[in-house]
Amino acid sequence: MDITNKKILVCDDSILARKQLMDAVNEIATGATFIEGKNGAEAVEFYKNENPDIVFMDIVMPEKDGTEALAEIREYDNEATIIIVSSVGTQEQLKKAIKLGAKDFIQKPFEKNQIKEIIESRLGGQ
């Protein structure tokens, strides 16, 4: 699958988690441009600067958590495609993320198939 010209913002305070997610995308698609953020504040800043096609974002992060960043990005762009990837998969957290406009919620550890389905459905037809 070719997703050249697609920008993917990966926001997680763990460098390993970012690498694993980017590796998962690269296994199923080629050509993506990645932007990496390590906290919620960077997620908001990079989103405004780079206007990515999709955002994968953790919740538990320093400075500004993923929930706050999600709300700010959606306020800036209510069409933003944001996927939450978190180890904190409580029902309450899930409802909160969906209410704030997250398009999907993946609980860590993610399966490569979950990333594949999202990339195909969100970027494949564009």
Next chain:
Amino acid sequence: MFTQFLGNYLLRKGIVNQDQLFTAMSKLSQSHIKLGTIAISEGLMTANEVDECLYVQTRENKRFGEIAVERGYLTDDQVSVLLSHQTPDYMLLGQILVDDGIFSYEELERIIFDYKNDSELYDLSLDIENQDAVQTILSKFFLIAEMQVTEHNIMYLELMFNSLIRFIGEDFTPLSPMVVDEFPITFGVSQAILGDREFISHIDCDRETAIAFASRYAKEDFTEFNEYTVAALEDFLNLHNGLYIVNVSNDTSKDIALEPPVVTEDGVLCGAEKCIVFPVAYPFGTVHLITCF
């Protein structure tokens, strides 16, 4: 998990030494036939259904059989039959030690009898689905450390052992826990759990052990201590604590949250009351899992 508990017992009683136990443990994964594998060979489940149950198992603190029944793939009776086909994992460890010439079958029989008495498991079968037996043994860990045995303490420890089995490997032995006022940090990561039951969780080990631990977690071959190895330890702790709060919130609907993990390179770890240290010995080194209240 009974294999790990039996390993602890064998070490504690001086029946085996660490080298003998690690050698036997390393052979265990090759000899282990999992319930899902038997279910496929019996034609009761498809490979996809087994994969699905194993995937759910990484997120929920449930037994394989329990998940398969919930999803309608197996009945309770079928799980019982499959379990009867499976050599209990702790017996497999015993058999490997017999094969290695550490003790005889006759001695193994006596060791298992003494082990069950020591663990107060008189009438409980030690199959992998037996939650009562797991909880009885886990309670003993807290009693050894003179800690209060609460439902949440047991849940946290059970999840910790399950997380180690699933994400690092089953070839570990929990050593005897200790209660301390403070713990001198070698290297580690800490994460605070916020809510009604606030506490600090911490993983501590030397750098060489951290590299091996991180390699297993990330399924990478790290050769040096760097930001990826540190991140792997943070991710493991974050994942384990995430599973814990999902389970607590499912049980109690209480509001509970995690702070981001932080790296601690030196100093002393202490809680408002006390810290409980659970040392876990892997062939590559000992990891200390600590909770401070």
